[in-house]
Amino acid sequence: MLEIKNISKKFDEKYVLKKINFTIKKGEFFSILGPSGSGKTTLLRMIAGFTKIGEGDILINKKSIKHLPPEKRDVNIVFQNLALFPMMNVFENVAFGLKRKKLPKNQIKKEVLEILEKVGLKGYEKRKINELSGGQKQRVAIARSLIMKPSILLLDEPLSALDRQLREHMKLELKILQKEFGITFVYITHDQSEAMEMSDRVCVINEGSIDQLDTPYNLYNHPKTAFVASFIGENNKFELVFENNKLTTKNGWILPINQKAQYAFIRPESIKINPQNCEITLKAKVNAILYDGAKIKYSLISEYGDEITLITHNEAKKANENDEIIIGFNKNDIKIY
Numbered sequence: 001m002l003e004i005k006n007i008s009k010k011f012d013e014k015y016v017l018k019k020i021n022f023t024i025k026k027g028e029f030f031s032i033l034g035p036s037g038s039g040k041t042t043l044l045r046m047i048a049g050f051t052k053i054g055e056g057d058i059l060i061n062k063k064s065i066k067h068l069p070p071e072k073r074d075v076n077i078v079f080q081n082l083a084l085f086p087m088m089n090v091f092e093n094v095a096f097g098l099k100r101k102k103l104p105k106n107q108i109k110k111e112v113l114e115i116l117e118k119v120g121l122k123g124y125e126k127r128k129i130n131e132l133s134g135g136q137k138q139r140v141a142i143a144r145s146l147i148m149k150p151s152i153l154l155l156d157e158p159l160s161a162l163d164r165q166l167r168e169h170m171k172l173e174l175k176i177l178q179k180e181f182g183i184t185f186v187y188i189t190h191d192q193s194e195a196m197e198m199s200d201r202v203c204v205i206n207e208g209s210i211d212q213l214d215t216p217y218n219l220y221n222h223p224k225t226a227f228v229a230s231f232i233g234e235n236n237k238f239e240l241v242f243e244n245n246k247l248t249t250k251n252g253w254i255l256p257i258n259q260k261a262q263y264a265f266i267r268p269e270s271i272k273i274n275p276q277n278c279e280i281t282l283k284a285k286v287n288a289i290l291y292d293g294a295k296i297k298y299s300l301i302s303e304y305g306d307e308i309t310l311i312t313h314n315e316a317k318k319a320n321e322n323d324e325i326i327i328g329f330n331k332n333d334i335k336i337y
């Protein structure tokens with residue numbers, strides 16, 4: 001339903017977006033993920049109509065929206081700073097768009113009360129915005145957008161101001177609301193775990209270009225570039241040297257791969273302690289251990305001096321600090337770029 005066609009954008013003679021192409025399906029939870037400055041907000045503002053589309057076009061339901069003003073685009077946006085009206089109470093904030101549409105008073109009341117119940121704010125109608133917690137403000141902002149029943153809701157880092165626990169909770173709530181309303185979400189974030197956990201598909205942007213557009217599963221298991229391999233999830237990264245037909249790390253560990261490459265990656269959970277039957281084994285020393293209940297993270301130094309992180313999930317501790325251990329993994333676990 002939303003097509004981004006060959007979009008490029010220059011600011012001060014420098015391209016911040018380069019030939020961006022993708023299509024978003026109706027009802028999809030779609031994230032645009034990238035580091036700070038990669039061009040995410042610029043793209044979102046073009047969809048919303050706040051930044052002029054330079055080269056390329058944007059289509060909603062096959063019609064170009066290039067020349068439509070923001071209010072005619074059937075999209076709504078939840079800003080990072082929420083942009084709520086501080087002088088109005090919760091009811092008035094949520095009712096704002098419907099009032100502007102001049103709907104009858106009793107219909108506005110009915111719809112506002114319905115949506116407030118859905119976002120868990122029943123009974124908060126008369127509260128002032130500054131009398132709400134961060135999570136409650138967030139829900140008002142979302143209710144205010146959802147009530148307009150846009151085809152597409154754009155969300156620009158909407159959870160970034162919340163503390164960790166609330167953010168975790170709101171991730172789940174957002175996902176549930178999105179499914180319930182069946183609205184297409186375009187979600188901007190620099191936080192890979194937010195994008196991975198909530199999205200149907202994620203578009204990874206790096207320096208203005210798409211590195212990979214894929215499902216969270218494929219981004220994690222089949223990253224197409226070294227950037228995606230290091231940006232998504234935890235990964236062990238090795239810089240490589242190719243000499244005398246041998247691929248080695250800078251510290252001299254020879255990889256069992258007869259091919260030129262610049263980087264190798266091995267996921268921390270692919271590496272085993274004291275393995276039974278792994279194709280590759282190395283000696284390593286345990287430098288430090290981080291325990292968080294669900295997982296244990298071991299920071300190791302291999303016999304060649306390479307730093308390696310190993311993660312086990314919900315298992316008893318298998319080694320202590322300063323222990324000399326054997327670690328192992330299979331050839332398939334090594335991804336090269």
Ligand SMILES: Nc1ncnc2c1ncn2[C@@H]1O[C@H](COP(=O)(O)OP(=O)(O)OP(=O)(O)O)[C@@H](O)[C@H]1O
Pocket residue numbers: 011012016034035036037038039040041042043190
């Ligand atoms: N109006 C503007 N004039 C000039 N340069 C701009 C303008 N808006 C954005 N830029 C530049 O374009 C680049 C992309 O910015 P953008 O805000 O889209 O990135 P982002 O990925 O959303 O980053 P963040 O996560 O930090 O918000 C940055 O280098 C930024 O400085």
